[in-house]
Amino acid sequence: MPKVKIPRKSTAIDMTAMCDVAFLLLTFFILTTRFRAAEVVQIDIPASTAQIPIPDNDIMMFNIAPDGKMFFGVDKQEVRLKILDKIEERYQLKFNNQQREAFRTLELWGMDVNQLSDFLSKEPNERAMVKQPGLKIDTTGGNQLEALILDARKADFDVHNNTLLRVAIKCDKTTEYKAFDKLIEALQNLKVNKFNLITSAKNSAE
Amino acid sequence: MTDLHVQNKDTHQRHNRKTSNAKVDFTAMVDLGFLLITFFMLATNFSLDNKMMTIVKPVDDSTFVGSSISVSRTISLLIGPNNKLYYYSLPDKITDYSNIVYDSTDYSSQGLRQVIMNRQKLLKKKYGTTDSLYIMIKPLPNCRYVNFVNILDEIAITQIKGYCIVKPDEEVDRYIINALNL
Incomplete structure (x- = not known):
């Protein structure tokens, strides 16, 4: 007599395809994104039809917040350290090794140079909580912004023996033009006449 | 599991x-x-969507003597606060500022782009080339940065070769600023 087979349904689902999808997506995200830098300030950049991609290295970055506060950063860590040397020299400051290490990992910063020492002595998570006041631009006691641009370019020259540093400006949509103009003026006083405005991509048709 | x-x-x-x-x-x-x-x-965030726009400012050199451009070939764009844009074109010789014509427009493709293109067409009739238009961008200190980028973008779209960014401190600018109470 033939046996009646009752099909036994397994609760196991074949996960192979799902696994494939998951890792495919993962690969996609790894390749198309880059790590978000610790944001000192939220900046909503304007859109333009410009097509030039942002280069990966040798960037001197300025961020200008909606209230006009300015922040500064360079991408290469060895250049950052050299900048700190120049700051030490210029303002007769002394930074210890721990502070140097903190400055080396600092993506963006904006404050009076004289406050830098205090800021760098703080614990990393404490540092993230500090509301930075923005670079000191006023001309009393020397323009710190101009000095900083000069130092950054010199530091870059020391490291690469070449002036590769490109100026990139990331400015919020609602920032008043005069804040941006102050930066341009400082750059032009130092004969930096070429700079890049970072914008998000948009379609030219609209 | x-x-x-x-x-x-x-x-x-x-x-x-x-x-x-x-x-x-x-x-x-x-x-x-x-x-x-x-x-x-x-x-992470997407690295693809940010682009950059390069601006090259002229070297600040008082000994440099460039070619001069007649005023009638220019259009001045005065970027005002609250997303307002004022524009005017002047004849070469002007004595009385009280009857100059200026108008306002917006930053859309129907606004600014049309203004630039109309002016371009007008100059093409006169000089024969589309490159004869020269744009003077004059941002007021309290205007928004986004408007400045908008204008640069329109210049790139309409392929204008000559433009400059100047301070709005000519007599005519002061007159308009006063008249509009900007």
Whole structure:
């Protein structure tokens, strides 16, 4: 007599395809994104039809917040350290090794140079909580912004023996033009006449 | 997790030697995959969508003598606060500022782009080339940065070769600023 087979349904689902999808997506995200830098300030950049991609290295970055506060950063860590040397020299400051290490990992910063020492002595998570006041631009006691641009370019020259540093400006949509103009003026006083405005991509048709 | 190994008793009795199951349980691996995806989505942002726009300012050199451009070939764009844009074109010689014509427009493709293109057409009739238009961008200190970028973008779209960014401190600018109370 033939046996009646009752099909036994397994609760196991074949996960192979799902696994494939998951890792495919993962690969996609790894390749198309880059790590978000610790944001000192939220900046909503304007859109333009410009097509030039942002280069990966040798960037001197300025961020200008909606209230006009300015922040500064360079991408290469060895250049950052050299900048700190120049700051030490210029303002007769002394930074210890721990502070140097903190400055080396600092993506963006904006404050009076004289406050830098205090800021760098703080614990990393404490540092993230500090509301930075923005670079000191006023001309009393020397323009710190101009000095900083000069130092950054010199530091870059020391490291690469070449002036590769490109100026990139990331400015919020609602920032008043005069804040941006102050930066341009400082750059032009130092004969930096070429700079890049970072914008998000948009379609030219609209 | 969801994988319940329901074993068939009959078959189990027949081969008593342990045959290892050729099927690998991917559940944990899928979990790991999605966990990593979530992490990457949160910790990164797309690197593709930001572009940059290059501006080259003229070298500040008082000894440089460039070619001069007649005023009638220019259009001045005065960027005002609250997304307002004022524009005017002047004849070469002007004595009385009170009757100059200026108008306002917006930053859309129907606004500014049309203004630039109309002016371009007008000059093309006169000079024969589309490159004869020269734009003077005059941002007021309290205007928004986004408007400045908008104008540069329109210049790139309409392929204007000559433009400059200047301070709005000519007599005519002061007159308009006063008249409009900007």
